[in-house]
Amino acid sequence: MAGRPLxxxxxxxxxxxxxxxxxxxxxxxxxxxxxxxxxxxxxxIAENVERFRSVYRAHHLPGxxxxxxxxxxSSALLRRLAATDAGVDVASLGELRHALGAGFxxxxxxxxxxxxxxxxxLAARAGVTVSVDGDAELDQLAALVRGHALGRVRVLLRLSxxxxxxxxxxxxxxxxxxxxxxVKPLLDAVERHTxxxxxTGVAFHLDTTSVAEKATALEGSLxxxxxxxxxxLRPRAVDVGGGFGISYLAEREQWDAYTSELTxxxxxxxxxxxxxxxxxxxxxxxxTLRGTLGLYPGHRSVAGAAYxxxxxxxxxxxxxxxxxxxxxxxxxxxxxTEPGRALLDxxxxxxxxxxxxxxxxxxxxxxxxxxxxxxxxxxxxxxVLMDPVLVPRGGGGPDDGPVAVHLFGSLCLETxxxxxxxxxxxxxxxxxxxxxxxxxxxxxxxxxxxxAQHQPAARKIAAWQDGASWRxxxxxxxxxxxxxxxxx
Ligand SMILES: Cc1ncc(COP(=O)(O)O)c(C=O)c1O
Numbered sequence: 095m096a097g098r099p100l101x102x103x104x105x106x107x108x109x110x111x112x113x114x115x116x117x118x119x120x121x122x123x124x125x126x127x128x129x130x131x132x133x134x135x136x137x138x139i140a141e142n143v144e145r146f147r148s149v150y151r152a153h154h155l156p157g158x159x160x161x162x163x164x165x166x167x168s169s170a171l172l173r174r175l176a177a178t179d180a181g182v183d184v185a186s187l188g189e190l191r192h193a194l195g196a197g198f199x200x201x202x203x204x205x206x207x208x209x210x211x212x213x214x215x216l217a218a219r220a221g222v223t224v225s226v227d228g229d230a231e232l233d234q235l236a237a238l239v240r241g242h243a244l245g246r247v248r249v250l251l252r253l254s255x256x257x258x259x260x261x262x263x264x265x266x267x268x269x270x271x272x273x274x275x276x277v278k279p280l281l282d283a284v285e286r287h288t289x290x291x292x293x294t295g296v297a298f299h300l301d302t303t304s305v306a307e308k309a310t311a312l313e314g315s316l317x318x319x320x321x322x323x324x325x326x327l328r329p330r331a332v333d334v335g336g337g338f339g340i341s342y343l344a345e346r347e348q349w350d351a352y353t354s355e356l357t358x359x360x361x362x363x364x365x366x367x368x369x370x371x372x373x374x375x376x377x378x379x380x381x382t383l384r385g386t387l388g389l390y391p392g393h394r395s396v397a398g399a400a401y402x403x404x405x406x407x408x409x410x411x412x413x414x415x416x417x418x419x420x421x422x423x424x425x426x427x428x429x430x431t432e433p434g435r436a437l438l439d440x441x442x443x444x445x446x447x448x449x450x451x452x453x454x455x456x457x458x459x460x461x462x463x464x465x466x467x468x469x470x471x472x473x474x475x476x477x478v479l480m481d482p483v484l485v486p487r488g489g490g491g492p493d494d495g496p497v498a499v500h501l502f503g504s505l506c507l508e509t510x511x512x513x514x515x516x517x518x519x520x521x522x523x524x525x526x527x528x529x530x531x532x533x534x535x536x537x538x539x540x541x542x543x544x545x546a547q548h549q550p551a552a553r554k555i556a557a558w559q560d561g562a563s564w565r566x567x568x569x570x571x572x573x574x575x576x577x578x579x580x581x582x
Pocket of ligand 1 (some may be wrong): 162165183206207299335336337338339432433435436
């Protein structure tokens with residue numbers, strides 16, 4: 095193998111580490127249920143909610159943690175969550191039906207995203223809070239409420255286009271929400287529809303990892319809440335959306351080393367690190383590096399609940415420089431959050447069996463074909479680069495040290511690459527071995543999954559610890575009660 099291996103080892107907390115170590119069970123599961131196979135760990139999502147709750151407590155803030163359902167279709171995770179005090183953020187009619195069927199009552203659900211009339215009607219009917227995108231949606235909702243003699247619906251106004259105090263516009267353009275400078279007609283619409291809707295607050299969701307951008311948005315939201323109050327409206331909450339993130343990798347040094355070597359490879363200063371010279375957004379322009387690295391920051395020093403804590407501790411320059419948490423508390427506002435990815439941290443993994451290991455006649459990296467499609471393990475769709483853990487069948491073959499491999503999927507498509515980069519494994523895999531992709535519950539399991547070429551979509555199971563051993567059932571069979579759920 096040319097050069098030293100550039101590992102990107104996954105961060106494994108004790109529960110997921112224990113599951114990865116249950117190698118006999120992982121092989122037995124894929125033998126029985128096929129490859130690929132998704133495993134979710136419902137107990138972990140309850141623990142993750144508790145981590146968010148502890149940040150609320152530290153800042154003395156009331157409010158709700160709404161799990162962004164879109165990140166995983168699992169019933170087991172949703173039902174386990176229904177047994178906590180968390181809420182759920184649904185973004186489609188199907189997700190709303192799923193949440194109601196998992197045991198969430200309407201007062202624990204918020205509806206976000208683009209909505210069709212059926213979704214709006216069921217949300218209104220079930221007493222769900224609706225995050226409205228603009229005045230047209232508000233008009234539509236009010237007409238539904240009146241036309242069907244429904245009760246007043248709680249609404250949040252989704253905002254976007256926040257401006258920092260000063261001249262620089264910090265928040266990027268969004269196709270969702272009402273830009274703050276255009277909020278007046280929306281507030282007029284709220285006043286027109288007070289018989290049909292109850293304005294409970296404002297909301298935003300920014301697709302960014304930048305704390306500064308989110309702090310600007312939260313500060314801007316507080317200003318809009320003031321504008322509502324000066325009109326005699328009584329909003330009481332601000333919903334800061336999701337985007338708290340995950341730190342996927344165990345070691346910062348590995349991430350730093352990988353990204354600098356990738357840059358060198360793009361500039362032709364070392365052998366390529368990707369299939370077909372892919373640059374993940376970077377390119378060589380006659381010796382000058384151009385473009386931007388389109389990857390998720392694999393190692394993050396602040397993510398999840400700690401990111402919320404950091405956001406709440408940011409000062410609000412236009413409001414006397416006081417921390418955002420103090421301002422929320424002073425106004426007795428509820429703080430709502432909609433974490434998707436962050437609540438799914440350490441909540442699952444995906445197993446894929448090795449079908450073929452080919453040694454190219456010209457030498458170089460091994461070509462490893464898996465019994466899985468790229469859309470079953472969609473880490474790269476989200477820019478996440480992370481090594482799988484190799485679980486040999488039996489004792490595995492002779493261990494002759496690290497190898498560089500390319501991981502291909504099972505479709506007859508040139509583009510069906512499980513990862514575009516060269517992956518370094520600590521030893522050579524063999525057909526029948528398993529590759530365990532850790533931490534795939536957030537968006538990588540089923541958000542993009544297809545049945546292309548009539549290949550089955552991966553099955554999903556729920557697993558939980560029972561003393562020293564692991565137990566499991568099909569995802570849809572899991573309910574948070576004994577004996578199947580393993581909870582209390
Ligand atoms: C409105 C809204 N809330 C929450 C989320 C969840 O974001 P994340 O999974 O990054 O926490 C999304 C993601 O698209 C969203 O659109």
